[in-house]
Amino acid sequence: MTIAQHLLTPSSDQTPVTVEIPTKQLSGALWVSKFPTSTRLDEMNSAFATSVASFLSALKAAGASVDISATLRPAKRAFLMHWAWKIVNADADPLTIPEREGVDIQWGHSNEKGDYCREVSVAAATAMVNGYGIRNLRVAPALTSRHIEGKAIDMTINWTGTLSIRDAMGRTVDISTEPKTGMNADLHAVGATYMVIKFKGGDKDKPHWSTDGR
Template identity: 40%
Template sequence: MGGLKGSVGSGGANNRDDVVQVQSLLNAQRPAGSPALKVDGVAGPRTLSAISDFQRRRMGGKAADGLIEPGKRTWAALRGQPQPARRAATAAPADARATAAAARATTVAGDDPRLSGARWWHANQARYPNSSSVEDLESPFRENLKAFLAALRAGGASVRVSATRRNRARAQLMHYSWKVAHGQIAPNAVPAIDGCDIEWDHGDLTTSRAAAREMVRLFHIVFKPSLTSNHIQGTAVDMTITQPSSFSIVDAGGKTVKITSASLLHQVGASYGVYKLASDPPHWSANGR
């Protein structure tokens, strides 16, 4: 059995041959009485759970991020090898900048939990949740939206709200993940995010950008996220409206409007102060942006 070519587990590359190796080793070290994994090269829920369980058993709860990486602690433990030691700095740096770079290089080898990437995302992203509650929106947009939703439902439409206020720190994490991944900002130039302990600079540019790309993928980012989104201000909503084949709605002025096109529905929304961004199917806001 050879070495891993890529990472396996939560947020990993999960190449088939690598997953087969991990599944086989997990089976060999599974607790007595526990069922064996199917060695099929697919990193499914049972395999991901088995990785986390192994990490908790062998290395403690703090290390249970569900990810196995070549040359790192979990891979060594799974193969029954001694744990990789932290790499010590071998020479005194000439100035403060070199000192910081040397420290980062050392902590990379020691799996510094502050370093950006898939591991950081899995351990921390849940601390910065977005909201799908209308109650979290700002007034008067909150009241305007409630009135529009009531009119939609009174007309027989069903509405599913998927997002309202966006967590500011999450928006910044998404924005700078994109910028670092695409070379639009140097990792060591990313400004601090209030209440968020993350280190974007891994000591070399290639590794730093690769870690940022992992976060872009895990955040499911397709376009560069904005730092000035109406969602951050609490003045936007993403919602899916399903209307009956024959649909009429009362606008904010009390007029009944038969909806025969999307533009008519958008006009009714605007009468309530809820404006449609046509280029983004679920997005409505206080100003149409």
């Protein structure tokens, strides 16, 4: 009992305590550099990284050009990309976007009078969409995705002439069909032999490949 009374006795230390209250930062292009997406294969799921490396080796040996734009994506970045896209393309209300721990963003902006202004809010979200390079994306970036799991890669593939590429079984496949990009159906079939599956949603997400097409 004596111990309890001692613990409840107010401290004589009158030193002021500083409490930091996090302030939110307005949305806009400055958020694009936060929570960066990786382009490294070694940060992906190890099994998928091995499959992708083999597919990329075959593509490069065949003379195709490959530009990797995303591999592992932090969940916080996916959150920002998703809601910025929704505000710009799906009329999401900047004032009712759900909060996420560790992302102190304020989506709603005010005008010079201090009143909420949707136009300014959408302009800020548009700057983010442009900065993320998702302006032409026809579907909102997923909040949970294979990128977050390390099981997806975004890459732009191009070639000229006929692409003679070896599949995972060692067979040479000559691709002369159009388009001469990563959207070519014959190339998708080759990728599948490496267990690298093209996005199954058509042209809504052109650069996306994953473990299962999602």
